[in-house]
Amino acid sequence: MERKKVAEEKGLPPLPQAEAGKVVTRFPPEPNGHLHIGHAKAAIINQEYARMYEGRLILRFDDTNPAKERLEYYEAIREELEWLGVEPDLVKNTSDDIETLYEHAERLIRLGLAYVCTCRVEEIRRGRALGLECPCRKRSVEENLSLWDGMLKDFGENEAVLRLKGDMKAKNTVLRDPTLFRIVLKPHPLKGTAYRAWPTYDFSAPIEDSLDGVTHAMRSKEYELRDELYYTILDALGMRKPILVEFSRLALRGTPLSKRRIRPLIESGKVSGWDDPRLATILALRRRGITPEAIRRFVIEMGVSKVESEPTWDLLYSMNRKLIDPKSKRLHFVPDPIRMKIENAEERVVRLRCHPSVDLGFRELRVKDEVYIAKGDAERLKVGDRVRLIGLYNVRIEEVGDEISASYAGESPIDLPKIQWVGEDRVGFRVLIPKELFRDGEFNEDSLEVSDGFAESAVEGLEIGEVFQFVRFGFCRLDSKGVAIFAHK
RNA sequence: GCUCCGGUGGUGUAGUCCGGUCAAGCAUAGAGGCCUCUCGAGCCUCAGACCCGGGUUCAAAUCCCGGCCGGAGCACCA
Numbered sequence: 330m331e332r333k334k335v336a337e338e339k340g341l342p343p344l345p346q347a348e349a350g351k352v353v354t355r356f357p358p359e360p361n362g363h364l365h366i367g368h369a370k371a372a373i374i375n376q377e378y379a380r381m382y383e384g385r386l387i388l389r390f391d392d393t394n395p396a397k398e399r400l401e402y403y404e405a406i407r408e409e410l411e412w413l414g415v416e417p418d419l420v421k422n423t424s425d426d427i428e429t430l431y432e433h434a435e436r437l438i439r440l441g442l443a444y445v446c447t448c449r450v451e452e453i454r455r456g457r458a459l460g461l462e463c464p465c466r467k468r469s470v471e472e473n474l475s476l477w478d479g480m481l482k483d484f485g486e487n488e489a490v491l492r493l494k495g496d497m498k499a500k501n502t503v504l505r506d507p508t509l510f511r512i513v514l515k516p517h518p519l520k521g522t523a524y525r526a527w528p529t530y531d532f533s534a535p536i537e538d539s540l541d542g543v544t545h546a547m548r549s550k551e552y553e554l555r556d557e558l559y560y561t562i563l564d565a566l567g568m569r570k571p572i573l574v575e576f577s578r579l580a581l582r583g584t585p586l587s588k589r590r591i592r593p594l595i596e597s598g599k600v601s602g603w604d605d606p607r608l609a610t611i612l613a614l615r616r617r618g619i620t621p622e623a624i625r626r627f628v629i630e631m632g633v634s635k636v637e638s639e640p641t642w643d644l645l646y647s648m649n650r651k652l653i654d655p656k657s658k659r660l661h662f663v664p665d666p667i668r669m670k671i672e673n674a675e676e677r678v679v680r681l682r683c684h685p686s687v688d689l690g691f692r693e694l695r696v697k698d699e700v701y702i703a704k705g706d707a708e709r710l711k712v713g714d715r716v717r718l719i720g721l722y723n724v725r726i727e728e729v730g731d732e733i734s735a736s737y738a739g740e741s742p743i744d745l746p747k748i749q750w751v752g753e754d755r756v757g758f759r760v761l762i763p764k765e766l767f768r769d770g771e772f773n774e775d776s777l778e779v780s781d782g783f784a785e786s787a788v789e790g791l792e793i794g795e796v797f798q799f800v801r802f803g804f805c806r807l808d809s810k811g812v813a814i815f816a817h818k
Numbered sequence: 819g820c821u822c823c824g825g826u827g828g829u830g831u832a833g834u835c836c837g838g839u840c841a842a843g844c845a846u847a848g849a850g851g852c853c854u855c856u857c858g859a860g861c862c863u864c865a866g867a868c869c870c871g872g873g874u875u876c877a878a879a880u881c882c883c884g885g886c887c888g889g890a891g892c893a894c895c896a
Contacts, residue, residue, distance in 0.1 A: 342832095359896050394895060450894065458892075490894050500821060502892045511894035530896045554822060554891050577824080577889085630830065630845075635823065637889050640830050644846050654859050661856095685854070719855055742855040749856070800856045818858075 341377055341632060344545055345572055352384030353542045356410075356417070357391045357534070360402035360518075362588040364409045366609045367549075367579040370628040372415045374576070375547055377629065379418075387541055388417035391534070392424045393527050395517035403518075409611040413621045419541075423533050424520050426540070430528045431481065433536055433566055434491055434510060438473045442565045443509060445476035446492045453490070457505040462497045466506070480526045486512045491526070495561065503558045507531050535559040539568040546571045549578045550635055576633040582641045583765030583773075584609045599772060606763040606814045607776050617763065618796040618806030618816040623649035642765075646817035653796050653804060653816075658683040660692075661719070661749040662758060662799035664782040665704035669750075671724055672736040674698040681720040692787040696721060696752035701783050706748045707733055717745040719800065721752075749800045751783045758784035760805055762815040780815075788813075 344352065354375040358368060379386040388410065392398045407420070423430075437443035446453060446465040456463050468476070480489050491510040499505055509532040516522050538546045556573050563570045585591055586609055594600045604612035614624065627645045631638070660683075676697050683689040700718060707729070710716065714726045715738050723745055728734035762778040784799070788807070791797060796806045796816065805813035 357896085361896085391896065397895070446894095454893075487894070492894095502821075505892090508894050513894085527894095529894075534896085549890095550823070551890050552896090575823085582829085627830095632831070634831075636826095636831090637824065638830060641828095641847085644830060647846055650858070657858090659856075659858085681855095685856080686859080717855065721855095745855090747855055747857095798856080798858065800858080802857085804858080 341374065341381065341629060344378055344382065344574070347378075347382050347545065350383050351544060352379060352382035353387065353544045354379045354384065354547065355387040355389055355538065355541065355543050356415070357389045357423075357537075358406055359391050359394070359398065360406060361394075361397040361399060362402060362591075363603045364406055364611045365586045365591075366581065366611070366614065366624065366628070367586045369413055369611060369624050370576075370579045370631060371547065371549065372410060372413065373625050373628050374633060376415050376417075378545065378547070384544070385418040386415070387543065388415075388420045389537060389541065390420075390422045390424075391530065391537075392422055392517070392519065393427075393530065393533050395513045395520075395527060396515045398518050400518040412615060413611065413624065421541075422519060423528075423537055424517060426533075426537060427520070427524055427528070429540070430533060430536060431526070434528070434532070435474070435477065437493070437509070437565060438477055438491075439470060440565065441470055442494050443491055444468050444473050444494055445480065445489050446506075447476070447489045450487060453492075453508075456497065457502060460498045460505060462506075465492075466494065480510065480512060482525075484512055484525070486514055488512065493532075493558075493562065493565075495558070501554055501557055503531075503554050504561065507558060531555060531558055532562065535562045535570075536566070536568070538571045539563055543571045545574055547574045547576065547633070550575045551578065574633065575635060577635050577637050579628065579631060580637070580639045581609050582639050583767045584642075585766065594766075600766070605777075606761060607766045616806065616808060617814050618653065618804060619645065619649050620652050620796075623652055642817075650804065650817060654798075655684075655687050656689075657796055657798045657804060658689050658787075658791070659685070659798050659800050660785055660787055661694075661751050662760065662782055662784045662788075662802050663701050663703040663749065663751055664760070664780040664802070666701035666751070666783045667704050667707040667731075667733060668699055669702055669707075669724070669733040669735050670699045672698075672727070672734070674737050677721075679720050692785070692790075694720075694752050694785060695754055700750040700752050701755065702733070702748055702750050703782065715745055717742045717747040718750045719747050721750065747801075749802075751785045754786035755783040756786050756789060757811065758782060758788060759812045760799070760802075760815050761808070761812065 356372040356375045376386050444466055448463050490508045492506045493509055495504040495506045497505045508529050510526045510528050512525050513527045553575050603610050604616050606613050606617050626648045678693050678695050680691050680693050682691050710726045710729055712726050715723055717723050722740050723738040724735035725738040726735050760780045764776045765773055766776050791807045793807050798804050803818045804816040808814045
């Protein structure tokens, strides 16, 4: 039986109740750190859906906690998204809508659906845990209005919060009179000290989504219990309700993603910064030569499933490799160089193609009577062996040791092991090789391997940021003069 | 502990809503072969999975019940 082979485009499943031209999605990062591949998943999925339905994508900075937001991250996040190829149709900040948010809060108070609570934090927490209402809940609308005014004008932190009159007996504890506004006196990076009452995510997200015209609000699974609250708030205010879609958080084997886990690594010096090549931040992936398209394919492959999975880097590498292979120049690098003296060698200059099948030009290598080969290769050689120096000629091994003596052994490359080498035109070169940061939950002290050696001088013609392949070594990206970062085999 | 959400080969997914076309597709990793002056790419082949137990049904990966395992939430963070 013959089966037709269909090379189908990998895509996302259809969105529920989605109409072409009417879909609005949104990516709402908090400007308190750099993006990582988990954010990329959310951003890309939202963008893909907007694109799939010829809709719009909103980038909204959920900057409602002045204590955490930092000015530098607004721009950093935009740049990282741009690099990823995520181009929002609209960029906005939740903090710009704070007055509107106040109005909705006041409406809620007037409707008798929210109250100002002046209990102490611990009491509120205890009441929520036990399902107990507090006396503040009984305040009149007038009293609430006047206290709310105090929250806006002169209350200090921890003096009062605005709470939703939910259901203190609800099984879903999120519904037990959650906090809608709290007071934060720390200056906001964009608004300074103009406001003291700041909405919580639970309040701002549904209202912003509704007002922004978002039709499908996608968020990761940890918010699932908050769906009910999200809809409760919109119902209370009689506002349009977006469709909520959840998907599992992306995890990568051996790699911390959350800011909570990355920050200590940076602060303790275990990694060099947000762009340390061992991390899965956008900055780090870019620095290693992982392409935006590979990241896109990778996260689409994960899709919107709610299954918790822990993919390995392999899949990402494989996707990246296929994308960069046809574009990457081939060059020689010999880590831990060992000198090989060659008897009867005639001096020559060889022209080597920069790519076996694509025309990426060529380079010329001069050879006299010695070359350097990688220690790893040298250790495998025994007297009498014949090996092919790629693109040059064959040699026969005459003596092994700290140096190798060999002799010229013909031109035919057939059926001989092939190794890369460098000749007269060589420069010292370093490659940083990132490995898994954590193994079995333990920090891997050897997670960043440094490989020093000789590269052929042609590396000096590479641009910083260029991705290339060291033959039989792997794909790398030039990070600075004389230093590259290993991407993958 | 309570409440939710999940569980398809080593890994990641498709299929599950609307039971049969699924003796389960694809990718990745693995094995073997071809090709190649790279341990890369490409081509071919092989091997590998429906968490467990009941039930419903002519028929269950798909529906129901119970269990087991994993994750998340239980903040004046988002």
